[in-house]
Amino acid sequence: MKVQKAFLKKRTGLVLCAVALGLVYILISKLSTNGKYKKASIKLEEIWGSTFSKNSTQLKDIHGTPSENKQLNDNVTLNNESRGYHPLNSIYFLKIHKTGSSTLQSILQRYGDIKNLSFALHASSNQLEYPQLFKKNFTMTLKAPYSRYDIICHHLRHSDEVFDVLKPEGKAITMLRKPTYNFISAFKYFDYWSKNCFGTHNIDKFLSTIESSTYKLTESGKCANRQLYDLGMEPTDAKNVTKVQKKIQEMDRMFDLVMISEYFNEGLILLKHLMNWSFDDIVYISKNVQAKKTTGIDVTYPKAYRKIRELNMGDEILYQYYNKTFWNIINDFGRERMNTELSQFNQVRDKIQRYCIEEEVNGTNKKLDQYNNPTWVPHKVNAYLLSKEGKDNATCRQLVTYEIAYTDYLRQKMNSLGYV
Template identity: 30%
Template sequence: MITKGRLVVAIVFLCCVSIYVNVGLREIWWNKEHTSTEHNNTRCPLSLSYVYVKTHKTGSTTLRNILWRLHDRNTSHIRIQLYPRPFAGGYPGTFRKDLTITNGNGTSRVDVLSAHIRFNETEVREIMNPKAKYITIMRNPKKQFESSFNFYYARYGKNVGSSKKVTCHGSPYLQVAGEALMPLSQYLELAEAKLNGTYPWYFRSQNYQAYDLGLDPTRISKNYALNEAKRLDSIFDLVLIFDHLLESLVLLKDIFCMDWVDIIPDDSPSKPYDINARSENDQRIIRKLTFQDQILYDYFNASLWRKIQSYGQNRMAHDVQRLKLLIEEKRSRKDAQLNAGLFASDKSESYLRWNVKIPINSEYTRTNRNFKIMKSKNRIIAKPIARYMSRNLGWCPQ
């Protein structure tokens, strides 16, 4: 005889199963509904080979997560692995192919390079699939500067610099300020007076985006920056603008022949912060410290809107609205999954597979050259990378 308690348990169980199946079927239907067949032909094959120069504090992780979804389409391609995470090719030095690790046999061309690198076209092209697409992303220089200040300095408070990993959080802010918890306005005055190219990681406070794209951030020449912008424009298939992310993603979809479901961005995990250069003097100093960034940003922002013009403004407005609706639908589906008890991992399967940790210990040892060398089980590659990083101001001051 079935007791009342068992009956209640059975009813609850059946309800949970029903919700689970319903949500699962909705997931399958939704993905199928928004996976078009327009690109599944020879006219527009999906692009699976690309170089993504992941600039810092520009919303680049949002774009990285979108690109990683393409990895599920082809698990056999050859990629550059992050070593030491989150860098590749000896960053902050310019990219060197001999300082990389791939999942290939060392003789085949690379299909995917997606990492924080300092762009070096010659070295990159020598190892990449000649059909690879080249993309990167930029952000309003003032916002990017504030974000960098917060990420590498302000948010750590008194603990900034106490845990010196390979990324050397705190530098160069701690060395310029001489203390933790300095307000942005006070830091800017010191940076204008004393920041120079001898500080480790100085470029985080001076033309950071330009540095990542291979420019010399210490050159104060408008012609130099404009010529470099034109050179980069001839290389990159698309420079996305974070401040116009949805329009940029629509263009990315068109260039890569992606489906709508591929370009839906994840909800940002970043936390809000109150770092804002409000005074006229603060903004003047930031403009001075991001002189090259501003020229590159203005150039590629104008380039983006020319591409939008070619794409068709009405068509773009329609597609941006469609993307907004898809983003809302995804959020609604996520809420339904949470309510059904389907708690998805914060990190996708592709994240876990493609961001594999290579055995490395982030501690350093002082050497006779007065820089620090990574201790690693893979010392054959770790030592030259550490030496190259240190020679390019990528080391953690005591």
């Protein structure tokens, strides 16, 4: 990985570390916004309701008056032009299932929406023909003079053809999750998958059964190592240690950053520096968070935990490698520096959460307004009721809108902008 290697090669001495960081900043500052895109002729209220047009305020209004902003770091506000704000606008995010990827996708959707960027979208689905390996004809055809997309962030199964539709200067990122928790989260969320693979979609029954010392957990086909599967590996190859290690080498060359779900905010800080973005660009409200957490099974079901870990050994090798790599990067970035930026970022998130959100509810809550459920909110996950102020605020509406609704809107906007 380009940025990760830039960090890891400069680990000795404060001077060498400073040089490495300097090189990274030069790298991520090369591409500036060229302003070539036309202004949107489609209005958000066409998708999210007529009340949206009452107040088009963005984050600068949520942050408060200038006197209030003095209490925060300069980076917290939207006044980025004065400090040389030249963000990179092209990125490929491989959205791996059940890794917290919907929240990161939401960040990228909002960023591209604000900048009027192009998204690689299917003509009708929110996925790009998953589980087929990606082919460039899965996306809508761009009109001249456009030939490549700015952002790819929807579910697909990776193949190198992705880079045939992404702008050549685009960065590539993905995110991994601890395999045992990834497996259980998928088990609970995808009923059809868990029942077909293991005969039940009841997670407590499943864990209790395999906790027995005499029960041997086996699977056939596509029931394990799902993170490697999304990365393009065949199920049989994911059980081969040598092939998994080769895949890791390919990923090192391919991805500029591999985030770790359990340290999501730390990963966002690294993403912020990779793309030369601001705190406002990476602010979020969590999406697709299941009501019942998957953590703690190692204590409650220790034997089941071990068996699930062994079943997903390919994913485990992958995760352990990139978890170690991730923390090596943070060490070279600087723990104190990271903690400082996390503190600043949390101030931004807390202020926006207080301003926008009245209540966090289940996706089945009947109080959910049309702006949060114009198409679909997953019934198994969280959703948000906006505050009185948030209902009339553009940013708040964007922050709580779920993937399918946002994708439908972006597809219409792309047509209106003349991209497709």
